[in-house]
Amino acid sequence: MAELNPLAEELSCSICLEPFKVPVTTPCGHNFCASCLDETWAVQGSPYRCPQCRAVYQARPQLQKNTVLCAVVEQFLSAEQAREVSVDGWTLPVRTAAPSLPEKVACDHCLKAAAAKTCLVCMASFCQEHLQPHLDSPVFQDHPLQPPIRDLMRRKCSQHNRLREFFCPEHGECICHICLVEHKACSPAPLSQASTDLETKLKQKLAIMYSQINGASKALEDVRARQQDVRETANRKINELRQEYMEIKALIDASEAGCTRKIKEEEKRVSNKFDNIYQILLKKKGEIQTMKEEIEVALSKGDEFEFLEKASKLQGISTKPVYVPRVELNHELMKEVYQGTIDFKNELKRHIKQSQEKRPEDSTGPGD
Structure with missing residues (x-):
């Protein structure tokens, strides 16, 4: 969601970024869609690692469906569907009315004169002259007549x-x-009622999709902002390391390069994950945008039959909200690297001090 609802984030798979589908729980306590984890481990092979914490399993764990989590996800999605959607700065499109018919309906008998009535039993339209038998003969008294219906072949x-x-x-x-x-x-329902019902449902669906697009846009911005925070955090740690190395730089250039590389790799790992998340969200936003445009086109059609057939198909296509999983730097790794540098510096100082304390004795000659 746009505000990255904490519950929505907890109920989303960090692999596909969607709400859990048949969730399973790894021995380390993390949850994923069963299909997502199966595909990941099939590609990865042994040893198997948890995609979240990188815990290692030599043998592939036998995982069962987390029925409790599955029920929670279903309740959450139901609540999200039922929640009233409001989109600022946007108004629902108004479906255009059927165009007026400038040309007259031709008589199906003579094909020249304009029809006066359409017979719903004969399923034909008649001009005033050829309508006369329907008005005069008792045989046609049970034939209901109504104003001329255009495009009768298509409507019957x-x-x-x-x-x-x-x-x-x-x-x-x-x-x-x-x-x-x-x-x-x-x-079944009368055409006018069915048209009204489907129009209402499509407008509700369109409102939800506008909200989802809004959420996807804000989520994309949030991903980039968080990615920038990761870069800044990594740079701050690198600068702190450089301050420590200034005192012993001549002796530990190789160590400094190694520690810097570890943090850069961690930054690259997290940054690449954010890039992947960004691309997935961008794709989902595009799919929703395409669906939204198709609905708008459907709502702009004035022909009732064409609208109903198109709207019925569009109504059956569902879209899902997007979520951004929690992705962070490995602060334990960064802390370990930093602390190792301090310990190494102190150890180096201790060795230098011991060496300096021994130097006077070592330099004492036999003549002193």
């Missing part, structure tokens, strides 16, 4: 030759009233 059910007036969300398709029998286990 190919199986039952009836107007598609319902939408089945389970199958993502528009159906007629006869199709309702085949979809009795589904939850």
